[in-house]
Amino acid sequence: MLEKHAVTNVPIHDLLSRRWSSRAFDAQRPVGREQLAVLLEAARWAPSCNGDEPWRYLIWDRGRDLGGFQKAFDCLSENNRKWVKNVPLLMLSCAGSVFGATGKPNRWTQHDTGAASVSMALQAVALGLMVHQMGGFDADKARAAFAIPAEYTPMAMIAVGYQTTPDILDDETKAKELRPRARKPVAECFFEGGWGNPVRI
Numbered sequence: 001m002l003e004k005h006a007v008t009n010v011p012i013h014d015l016l017s018r019r020w021s022s023r024a025f026d027a028q029r030p031v032g033r034e035q036l037a038v039l040l041e042a043a044r045w046a047p048s049c050n051g052d053e054p055w056r057y058l059i060w061d062r063g064r065d066l067g068g069f070q071k072a073f074d075c076l077s078e079n080n081r082k083w084v085k086n087v088p089l090l091m092l093s094c095a096g097s098v099f100g101a102t103g104k105p106n107r108w109t110q111h112d113t114g115a116a117s118v119s120m121a122l123q124a125v126a127l128g129l130m131v132h133q134m135g136g137f138d139a140d141k142a143r144a145a146f147a148i149p150a151e152y153t154p155m156a157m158i159a160v161g162y163q164t165t166p167d168i169l170d171d172e173t174k175a176k177e178l179r180p181r182a183r184k185p186v187a188e189c190f191f192e193g194g195w196g197n198p199v200r201i
C-alpha cells in the first residue's frame, strides 16, 4: 500500500502525517456499518459555532443502494469518475445557512462542515480507511437529484473505502497518485501580529 507521510518541519501527530488523499480504492472491500458509525461519530463531535452542528451528510453505500450510488456518481466530474468507480461508499457534505435555534444567518457553517469532514478523515486513518474529499462535482445536479433544500449548500463529495495498489489506476490518475505531497512554506500562510508578517519560529 502506498503511504505518503507528510514531510514536516517538525514532528506532528501520526494521524495527521499519515492522512492523505489516495485515489486507489479497493472495489472488493466494502465499508462495514460499524466503521461507518465510527466515521459519522467522529464528524458529529466536531466543534461548531454556537454548537449549531450545521453540517448534513448524504451517504450512499454501493452495496446497499446501487441506484442511489450511481446517481451520486453521475454528479462527479469526469476526472473524479475515473477513480471513484472503485469506491464503495460516497458521501456529500452540505452546509446550512442559518442558525437552527434563531434562523439568523450563520456565516460559519462552511467552516464548521469542513471541520467535521476533517475529523472524519482523521478517524478514517485510525480505522485503516481512506477518505478523499472532492469539489469536482455538479452541485446543482446533486441538489436536484437528492432534493437538497435551498438553505443547504452542497460542499464536497467524499469517497470512503480501503486503499489498494496504484497499479489499478489509469496512467494520468496514477501519476497524480504517485506525485509527492507538498505544502506552501509556513511564512506564506501564517502571519504574526499583522497581515503579511511571516511568523518567525
Ligand SMILES: Cc1cc2nc3c(=O)[nH]c(=O)nc-3n(C[C@H](O)[C@H](O)[C@H](O)COP(=O)(O)O)c2cc1C
Residues within 6 Å of the ligand: 019, 020, 021, 022, 080, 132, 133, 134, 135, 136, 137, 156, 181
Ligand atoms: C474541498 C476539497 C475539494 C477537493 N476536490 C478534489 C477533487 O475534485 N478531486 C480530487 O481528486 N481531489 C480533490 N481534493 C483533494 C485535494 O487535491 C488534496 O486534499 C490536496 O491536494 C492535498 O493532498 P492530501 O490530501 O493528500 O494532503 C479535494 C480536497 C478538498 C479538501
